[in-house]
Amino acid sequence: MVFIYGVSLFLSPVARAQDTGDLPDAPSQTSSDSQHENEPYQRVTSWRRLPKDFLHDQKAIWLFPVQLAKGRHWVPTLAITGLTAGLIVADPHAMPYFASHERNLDDVNDVFDSYITTAEVIAVPASLMVAGYIRHDDYQVDTAMLAGEAYADTAVVDLAIKAVTRRQRPSDVPPGAPFTGTFFSGGKSPFKGSSFPSGHAAGVFSVATVVASRYHHHAWVPWLAYGFATAISFSRVTTLSHFPSDVFLGAALGYTITRYQVLIPR
Numbered sequence: 001m002v003f004i005y006g007v008s009l010f011l012s013p014v015a016r017a018q019d020t021g022d023l024p025d026a027p028s029q030t031s032s033d034s035q036h037e038n039e040p041y042q043r044v045t046s047w048r049r050l051p052k053d054f055l056h057d058q059k060a061i062w063l064f065p066v067q068l069a070k071g072r073h074w075v076p077t078l079a080i081t082g083l084t085a086g087l088i089v090a091d092p093h094a095m096p097y098f099a100s101h102e103r104n105l106d107d108v109n110d111v112f113d114s115y116i117t118t119a120e121v122i123a124v125p126a127s128l129m130v131a132g133y134i135r136h137d138d139y140q141v142d143t144a145m146l147a148g149e150a151y152a153d154t155a156v157v158d159l160a161i162k163a164v165t166r167r168q169r170p171s172d173v174p175p176g177a178p179f180t181g182t183f184f185s186g187g188k189s190p191f192k193g194s195s196f197p198s199g200h201a202a203g204v205f206s207v208a209t210v211v212a213s214r215y216h217h218h219a220w221v222p223w224l225a226y227g228f229a230t231a232i233s234f235s236r237v238t239t240l241s242h243f244p245s246d247v248f249l250g251a252a253l254g255y256t257i258t259r260y261q262v263l264i265p266r
Contacts, residue, residue: 044142112231121232195246208229
């Protein structure tokens with residue numbers, strides 16, 4: 001929580017420095033449109049536009065196969081698919097190590113409790129928004145709303161995949177049993193008992209990508225944002241809540257949906 005509050009307080013005066021030209025995160029009035037047309041900081045939003053923008057995002061996300069049919073985006077799609085498949089094959093060999101060392105990480109895992117990490121991820125856009133309104137910083141308020149939009153967009157995709165795959169969580173595998181045959185073996189709920197992909201990884205990487213992209217001219221911000229996201233994502237494996245492949249795909253979804261859909265200027 002200290003990290004979240006500290007970042008929000010720092011980014012507020014930093015964003016205000018745009019007015020004096022100290023921070024190039026937001027283009028100046030004299031900058032050419034073509035020079036910045038693909039920059040993520042160009043994206044603006046409002047409470048009134050959010051529902052329409054969310055539906056626009058969802059339409060583009062679910063029509064992504066049409067883009068593949070046109071021969072676009074095959075390289076990143078195959079890369080993510082291939083890495084996910086490789087990790088799925090490796091999952092049964094990796095999880096016994098984390099299961100046998102879980103007690104050694106009890107103190108660390110307590111810090112990364114599921115409810116605590118969920119609250120921390122949500123607190124990032126919430127604290128940014130509160131600080132933005134207090135300081136009358138429209139850029140920071142927009143950042144908070146875009147983080148919320150990205151989180152919601154990613155959550156819909158994550159839940160849809162969970163409902164189909166219904167993968168058993170590592171913590172639900174009986175002690176001594178192999179970590180195999182976990183797909184389509186989850187609990188009665190298609191969401192609660194499904195491990196694939198990781199909703200925490202998807203959510204935290206979506207929020208981190210918004211913050212890192214919109215304040216990317218400050219080198220420490222992307223490092224801190226993605227470091228925070230990586231720590232939370234990795235904790236999902238050490239707490240036996242997810243397999244490595246769950247976390248990788250969740251992180252990939254959070255990043256790609258946010259960077260190449262939510263942050264596109266419109």
